[in-house]
Each structure stands twice: as C-alpha cells, then as structure tokens.
Amino acid sequence: MDTHPFTIERTYNASVEKVWKAITDKEDMRQWYFDLQEFKPVVGFTFEFYGKGSSGQDMKHLCEVTEAVPPRKLVYSWRYEGYSGISYVTFELFPEASGTRLRLTHSGLETFPPLADFAKSNFAKGWTELMGSLLKSFVENNP
Structure with a gap:
C-alpha cells in the first residue's frame, strides 16, 4: 500500500496575499474550488461540501x-460522511521572484477504504485540475 502523501507544486503570477485570499475566502473559493456555504481560516472551524463520486x-x-498561519500555511482535515478514514490537506505558500509558489500536500489517503473513489490517482487528477488549471486561471486572470 502506498502511504506517501500526494504533493503538487505550482507557481502563479500573483502575490502571496492574492493566492492566500483565493484559498481562504469563501466567495473566491466558490469560483475555482467547491461551493462552500462558509469558510474561515481559523483553527477549529468546520466546513462541508459535496463532490461527485466516480459514478456520479x-x-x-x-x-x-x-x-492556519496567514498568509503562509493552511491545513484542514478531509474525510467523507459514511466512510472510515481521515486525511489532511496542507497548502503552503512561498514568495518567488515571479509570484507565488504553492505546495499542496494531501496526506492520509491510505486511511480511506480501498474503493476506486479513494484511489490516489483520483486525488492526483482532481488536485492537478484544481491547482494547475482552475486556481491558476483564477489568480492570474482576475484583478
């Protein structure tokens, strides 16, 4: 069993503050992430959202x-209603000459049941789309 976390890094042509806002402001998050009813980058804050499984x-x-260490680091647990297992998503922001480097690490995926929906490859595909396309487009193309 692969117990290594999934990690992806991307560099955006945007300030650390802008990227931080995009990953912590519910209105910004709704435009590139998931439709969250509420979100606050405060330790202990709980939130939920729906995503689609492989069969819809x-x-x-x-x-x-x-x-939460504004504007540098955000960590939250990630689990699913009705399933065992808990994982953690970590966003780390680093100022770069060309903008901001974001490192996302999703650890604990091996704690989920051995179902296709929880395959590491599915998380890799989802995070690659979110970080590599949707967030990039949002922070680089919105004033």
Whole structure:
C-alpha cells in the first residue's frame, strides 16, 4: 500500500496575499474550488461540501481547519460522511521572484477504504485540475 502523501507544486503570477485570499475566502473559493456555504481560516472551524463520486453520486466532505498561519500555511482535515478514514490537506505558500509558489500536500489517503473513489490517482487528477488549471486561471486572470 502506498502511504506517501500526494504533493503538487505550482507557481502563479500573483502575490502571496492574492493566492492566500483565493484559498481562504469563501466567495473566491466558490469560483475555482467547491461551493462552500462558509469558510474561515481559523483553527477549529468546520466546513462541508459535496463532490461527485466516480459514478456520479454526491459525496459529502467533512473538514476542519487544524492549522492556519496567514498568509503562509493552511491545513484542514478531509474525510467523507459514511466512510472510515481521515486525511489532511496542507497548502503552503512561498514568495518567488515571479509570484507565488504553492505546495499542496494531501496526506492520509491510505486511511480511506480501498474503493476506486479513494484511489490516489483520483486525488492526483482532481488536485492537478484544481491547482494547475482552475486556481491558476483564477489568480492570474482576475484583478
């Protein structure tokens, strides 16, 4: 079993503050991430959202902020209603000459049941789309 976390890094032509706002402001998040009813980058804050499973079923995500160091680091737990397992998503922001480098690490994927929806490759595909296309487009193309 692969117990290594999934990690992706991308550099955006945008300031650390702009990228931080994009990953912590619910209105910004709704434009590139998921439709969150509420979000606050505050330790202990819980939030939930729905995503689609491989067969089109709604999957309720249950999350709790476990670390927030504005504007550098955000960590939250990530689990699913009705399934065992808990994982953690970590966003780390680094100022670069050309903008901001973001490192996303999703650890604990091996704690989920051995189902296709929880395959590491599915998380890799989703995060690559979110970080590599949707967030990039949002922070680089919106004033």
